Amino acid sequence: MKHLVRTSKNLGHAIREARKAKNLTQKELASMSGVWQETISKIENGSGGTKLETLFDLVAALDLEITVTERSKGASDGLEDIF
Amino acid sequence: MKHLVRTSKNLGHAIREARKAKNLTQKELASMSGVWQETISKIENGSGGTKLETLFDLVAALDLEITVTERSKGASDGLEDIF
């Protein structure tokens, strides 16, 4: 699982997939991350403007990690999907 | 260059290093990204609460990319630094 994230929509997909992969409902994710279910819904649907801290909370709860690297000039290096 | 980002402080470091690596001043980055110099200063110093859109703007201007992956259980996979 590897998601390139350039937009809020990308992010939403990544979060939703990770959540589904762990068989969690939004409500469950909400209580384990401290982010409201309603907010998770919005984020998963790409309605931008999310704060980083919120992302970090979600990412931590979902056992994901965020990396920042130089843009890979070469081949599209094993990415699963870019929305 | 590969930065694991878990906190705003991590992010600040990643941004600053990328900017320095491209020999840009905050002001230059500001005008090419549309994000104010003052805001960049705050972000680089890890004063959290940044919005994702702002990050995307900076990342795009600096030719970086953000990826979200599962947390690597194994070895710490070539990361340069984690603050």
Added chain:
DNA sequence: ACACGTTATGATCTAAAGGTCATATTGAGT
């Protein structure tokens, strides 16, 4: 020490994120 460029801080204002609650809509399962 001085001057200049760079970065940090501080104030004000406005737009908007997200906590919070209520409700509507969707989707499975039977």
Added chain:
DNA sequence: ACTCAATATGACCTTTAGATCATAACGTGT
């Protein structure tokens, strides 16, 4: 079609990010 869980939406309110301007602090060369 019905029910219940899961999501989405909508409204309200508080808090705060970031635009914007001014200015302070810091660095570096000379």
